[in-house]
Amino acid sequence: MNVNVPTKFPSVEWFQALQELVNSQEEKYRRLGYADSRALFRIKAGDGLKTDRAFGVIFDVYSCTEVRDLGPDEADAWDPDWVLEASFTDWKEMIENVRAHGRADSDHTLNRLSLLQHPFRIYGADQMRVDQFYRQQFSYQEFIDEAAALDTVY
């Protein structure tokens, strides 16, 4: 894929670009260990983003098998194991940080950003399924860190 082509965030193309990067580096993801989640990434409206956006992503063993743009009525039916949610502004700051440092610096890891449930929040209907995020967080952090290779525009 051509990572130099500007990719808009939030968009299904942006998440698909991450998916493609994951799936082109199977050895790296094998080393991290197997991951198995139905994730939902939610971007709250504001700062120029008119409506909330939600993207469903499926991680299966060492690859990312599905990315889907979920409409307002589809997010619940996606039945995610966990939801990662933040405002558009906070998503932008995290992505810019990843881009600037090649990966999230220690102030912008998913755990750090969600520690107080603000600015990011990780939640779900079943805590045992939410805990899958923490059990396999290296893989999910690496997924977000792939954004370092993208020329993200907003």
Add this chain to the structure above:
Amino acid sequence: MAEPRIRVPPMRPVEPQPVPSAEEIHRMLDRHPETQKIRARKFSDWLTTPLEGGLWTAWGLKAKPDAMGMSYMAVNEVSPAGEPPEIGAARLTQTRYVATDPRIAGEEIERAIAPKYGLQRELDRKYDVWVDGAPQLAEEALSRQWRPTLHLRWEEMSPLSPDLERAFDQFLTYLIQCQYFCSDAMGPWIGRVHFDFVEIKSYLAYELFDYNLHCGVLRKRVLSNGGGMGTQVDGVDAGVLETCNEASQGFEGEVERDFTGMVFALDVFFNGLVLEMLRLGEAAGRTPFDRGLFRPMIQDNARHVAWGCKRIRYYLDHCPDREEAVVKLHTIADRIEPAQAEQHLLNPKVLEPLAMLLGDGPAKIEDGYAFLRRFWPQFAERYLARLDAIGMPRRDRCLMPLEAPF
């Protein structure tokens, strides 16, 4: 003299046997039928038995790697013993993948001639040890192991001010204590789990590995950046230690042991708290290296909590008397929640260094306490949310403070 906390039942009596002389043993072995066979180069039944219908377990199996690799799931797919039984075979001292001797016909005879007690014969009921997705969990534990000696960039560790180094070393000293406690409490149970539930034995061994790996990496960090081990923290095991001891009955005597009670106290509750402490630890670390130490430990610890929750859920769904089981687990929770809140979560040797680190120095310790106050509700909230998911709601009787009492 104080009453011992645990009443240890008497050991099974051992009759003293006369010991034969060395010469007698030598003569006996010389005449032994197996010795005669070896001399005559006659093979034993492992080679002479037919591959089908004899003593041999199975032949012609060709497990194929699944998406994960050559996993437990892949071999279980082709093995005649892919599914564990409800009750472990009485005489089995091998995994369930090895068949019991077919010349011993029938479970009744097998049980009659089997040793009745000891080690893996103790936890031989599936509902006492199993979890849904046990093979996957064991594989996850194995595939996510890490090697801090090699994988961490120790050369990138940077010095801290003496105050912050002291606070960090104290916090790590506390975490090392927690990890050793878990290791010691869990370790002796592995041998009690029946071989028919080998995925569980594997998983527990990996969990034990994690604890000891964490102790090692934390100790290396403490001893390598100009500081040193801090002070011992009394009380972090409050309530949990007593529960573990009662559950194990001191590992003495022919008595029932409560593996599930131990798992509830250690993995669901205690490791649940430690998981939050590790998450705080990442925020408390003052350098990228120190923060990076915590991420793999968070991952490991979250798996330990997940194992505990899966265990309790399976137990409640399959044990003979769910109602009684729930009462027992609530009684354990009634004991450990207040003891842990008082002696672990409010322990000054844990809170003070954490607040100092979160505030970025002694002068801003109040900022650290403010951070802890904002975080505090998550200790109870996540624990209660896990109990909801397990099917053992406890929101109306939880004895942990839901807000920071400071």
